Every structure is written in C-alpha cells, then in structure tokens.
Amino acid sequence: MSLGAVDVLVVGGGPAGMAAGISFGRAGLRTLVCESGSLPADKPCGEGVMPAGLAYLERLGVSPYLDLEHTRALAGIHYRSDCGASASARFAEGPGRGIRRTELSRAFCERAQEIDALEVRPRTPVRLGLRGPDGTEAWLDGRKATARLIVGADGFRSEVRRWAGLQGVCPRRRRFAIQQHFRCAPWSEYVEVHWAGDAEAYVTPCGRKEVGVAVLWAAEEKKTKGGQRLMASMLSRFPQLGASLRGAEPSAGARAIGPMHQVARSPVCDGVGLVGDASGYLDAITGEGISLALAQVQALYDAIGPWMISHDGVPTARDLQGYSRRISGMVRQHQGITRLVLFLSRNPRLAERAIKGLGRQPELFRWLLSANMGAVSAASFPKLEMVRLATALVRG
Numbered sequence: 001m002s003l004g005a006v007d008v009l010v011v012g013g014g015p016a017g018m019a020a021g022i023s024f025g026r027a028g029l030r031t032l033v034c035e036s037g038s039l040p041a042d043k044p045c046g047e048g049v050m051p052a053g054l055a056y057l058e059r060l061g062v063s064p065y066l067d068l069e070h071t072r073a074l075a076g077i078h079y080r081s082d083c084g085a086s087a088s089a090r091f092a093e094g095p096g097r098g099i100r101r102t103e104l105s106r107a108f109c110e111r112a113q114e115i116d117a118l119e120v121r122p123r124t125p126v127r128l129g130l131r132g133p134d135g136t137e138a139w140l141d142g143r144k145a146t147a148r149l150i151v152g153a154d155g156f157r158s159e160v161r162r163w164a165g166l167q168g169v170c171p172r173r174r175r176f177a178i179q180q181h182f183r184c185a186p187w188s189e190y191v192e193v194h195w196a197g198d199a200e201a202y203v204t205p206c207g208r209k210e211v212g213v214a215v216l217w218a219a220e221e222k223k224t225k226g227g228q229r230l231m232a233s234m235l236s237r238f239p240q241l242g243a244s245l246r247g248a249e250p251s252a253g254a255r256a257i258g259p260m261h262q263v264a265r266s267p268v269c270d271g272v273g274l275v276g277d278a279s280g281y282l283d284a285i286t287g288e289g290i291s292l293a294l295a296q297v298q299a300l301y302d303a304i305g306p307w308m309i310s311h312d313g314v315p316t317a318r319d320l321q322g323y324s325r326r327i328s329g330m331v332r333q334h335q336g337i338t339r340l341v342l343f344l345s346r347n348p349r350l351a352e353r354a355i356k357g358l359g360r361q362p363e364l365f366r367w368l369l370s371a372n373m374g375a376v377s378a379a380s381f382p383k384l385e386m387v388r389l390a391t392a393l394v395r396g
C-alpha cells in the first residue's frame with residue numbers, strides 16, 4: 001500500500017529530526033517525521049541545553065511545552081580535577097537548562113501536533129530505496145512513500161548517511177559513554193565536569209530532585225555492555241563525585257553508547273541533507289550536540305526551505321550547497337574547541353594545569369564556552385589570555 005508523496009521525509013525523531021519537521025512543516029511543506037523507536041524518546045545524553053540551544057527551542061515554539069519540573073536552570077560549567085584543581089565560568093549569554101531527554105522529546109511532540117502539514121510517526125523505521133526525478137522511494141513498515149527531500153536525522157550511526165554514500169572514515173581511537181539518572185537534589189547550579197586521568201564525568205541537574213551523570217572514556221575495544229556494573233566501575237574513578245552521590249538511588253538504568261566519533265564526507269547529496277549527529281559527530285566532551293543540531297536545522301531550512309516552496313522536484317546537491325557552506329564554519333569552530341579539550345583528556349597533567357589556568361582566568365573560560373556554542377566567532381579570540389594559559393601549560 002502506498003502512503004503517497006511528501007515534500008520532506010525526516011528520518012529520526014530526536015531533537016534534530018523534530019526540529020526539522022517543525023521547520024519545514026510550519027512553512028506548509030508536507031512533512032513526515034519517522035522515528036524507529038517510541039515517542040517521547042530517551043537517549044544517553046548529558047542533557048545540558050546551552051543558552052544558544054534554548055534560543056532555538058524558543059524560535060521553534062517548543063519552550064512553552066516544557067514542564068519546568070523536569071528541567072533545571074544551568075548557570076555555567078564547573079571543571080574539577082581529581083587532584084583538586086577547579087575552574088568555573090558562567091554562560092555569558094544567560095542560563096542554559098538541564099532538560100530530561102524524555103521531557104524535551106515530549107515538548108517537541110506536543111508542538112508538532114499543532115502543525116497541520118506535519119505528521120510524526122513513532123515506531124516507524126525507514127528503509128530508503130531508489131532515487132528518481134520525482135523523489136526518493138522510502139519504505140515505512142512495508143508501505144511505500146516518495147519524498148522530494150530526505151532529511152537524515154537518524155543519529156551518529158546514521159543509516160541515511162551510509163545509504164547516501166556519505167559515510168566518511170572513522171578514526172581508530174574510540175570513545176564511549178555511559179549515562180544514568182540519580183534521585184537527589186542537585187548540589188550545584190553548574191554542569192560539573194569531573195576529570196580523572198582516563199575519563200570525564202558530567203553531572204547535570206535536570207529537575208528539582210534529579211541529576212544525570214554521564215561518564216566518557218576511551219577504549220581499544222567496543223565496551224558498552226554491563227549496564228549497572230559498568231557504571232559502578234566508572235564512578236569508582238571519581239571519589240569526589242562518589243561522595244556527592246552517596247545515598248542517591250538511581251532513578252533509571254544505566255545505558256552505554258559509542259563509539260562516538262563518526263564522520264560524514266559531506267552533509268548533502270542530491271535530494272538529501274544530513275542534520276544533527278547524522279552529519280558527523282566528534283565527541284560529547286563539550287556537550288553541545290543539541291544546540292548544534294538545532295543550529296544546523298535552521299541553516300538547512302534557510303538554505304533550501306524557500307526553494308522547496310517555489311520549485312517542484314528534487315533539490316540537487318548544488319541547490320543544497322548553501323547549507324553545506326553555512327554549517328562548515330559553525331562545525332569547524334565547535335570541533336576545534338572539542339579537539340582541544342580531547343587533547344587535554346589524553347594528557348591528564350596538562351589538563352590539570354589547564355584547569356588551574358582557567359580557574360585564574362574565568363573570562364577566558366567564558367569566552368571558550370561562548371565560542372563553543374557559536375555565540376562569538378574565533379576572530380574575537382582573546383590573544384593575551386590565551387598566551388597566559390599557554391604559558392601556564394608549559395610552566396606547570
């Protein structure tokens with residue numbers, strides 16, 4: 001049985017996919033979002049939405065649907081090393097928010113229901129078929145649909161990326177993550193990042209009585225099995241954090257994920273645009289994925305939405321080049337900072353010195369947070385402070 005033709009088929013109902021559905025659907029384009037799992041969706045994530053991401057949620061009309069009970073304002077980031085170094089900075093752009101993934105997904109779904117041209121289908125994995133002049137064939141639960149534009153929003157292991165021939169070569173050093181929620185009152189208004197020699201733990205307040213803890217580490221082999229035992233062994237590397245969590249019951253099971261680093265050769269080809277983690281993912285170490293995904297969706301819509309409204313047929317890779325160009329600078333800046341932090345994570349002694357240095361220069365730390373979320377450009381780089389930090393790194 002055929003489901004007929006749509007303008008835009010979005011594969012994946014995470015933040016990127018739902019934002020794409022809302023953006024194209026509210027412009028009157030017939031848009032279908034298919035999510036393979038159930039909705040509202042959950043996912044191992046640090047759940048810190050940065051100020052830039054909150055601004056996109058506002059623009060998409062999602063913010064009014066958030067139940068603040070399942071969220072918590074975030075003042076900034078606080079780094080703590082296991083040797084006692086500490087540095088914190090407030091976001092220059094105002095507070096961010098810790099938001100449970102299920103709550104974010106529920107708010108997206110409610111907002112989507114208001115849009116006539118948008119249909120969201122949970123439990124509907126998509127299999128893509130042939131590309132023709134009128135669109136791409138897609139099989140949804142054995143039923144065929146045709147779409148002029150496929151938006152690949154199916155996460156960092158994207159099948160759309162592979163199907164489109166856009167998969168890049170992934171590096172050999174692989175990092176994994178495990179995440180779990182605990183029932184306890186948040187003890188800080190910051191996202192706390194604990195640095196041990198071989199792993200980092202992120203603590204995000206995400207409700208009045210809940211914190212999320214995500215641990216990231218590098219491993220030679222795939223290591224995502226073991227749930228509760230794996231989480232306990234990871235947490236044993238962070239005695240300070242262990243003390244803060246003493247007596248707190250887990251409010252959900254532990255879930256592991258990885259390897260995180262995934263590469264796309266390009267975010268576009270004929271009839272296809274990749275957004276969010278599907279367009280390539282480096283690491284969760286700087287916790288910006290949701291904000292970046294929402295920025296990409298905005299860039300995709302700006303680049304091709306008006307074309308889709310005024311033309312028939314399938315946009316070519318050339319028509320989609322504007323999107324490619326818009327996101328390359330934004331991704332490069334974010335990945336540059338992520339690579340710097342990853343470098344420190346591989347060199348614990350340098351990390352210790354960097355945290356001490358940032359502790360003495362909160363303005364530089366603040367600038368790095370702003371640059372990471374794309375709120376300031378690399379051109380506004382504070383040279384003097386950077387020289388001071390580099391000196392601190394070299395001298396120890």
Ligand SMILES: Cc1cc2nc3c(=O)[nH]c(=O)nc-3n(C[C@H](O)[C@H](O)[C@H](O)COP(=O)(O)OP(=O)(O)OC[C@H]3O[C@@H](n4cnc5c(N)ncnc54)[C@H](O)[C@@H]3O)c2cc1C
Nearest residue numbers: 012014015016036046047048126154155177276277289290
């Ligand atoms: C440990 C960890 C901590 C993180 N912490 C933060 C943080 O604090 N702040 C932040 O902003 N970001 C953080 N991130 C990154 C953030 O989680 C991602 O960047 C974000 O979820 C990207 O959204 P997305 O919609 O692209 O992908 P996803 O959220 O992965 O959504 C993809 C969706 O596609 C669906 N799907 C897959 N295949 C198909 C198919 N064939 N058909 C239909 N549906 C399909 C999946 O079920 C999934 O729901 C973290 C990531 C990790 C791993």
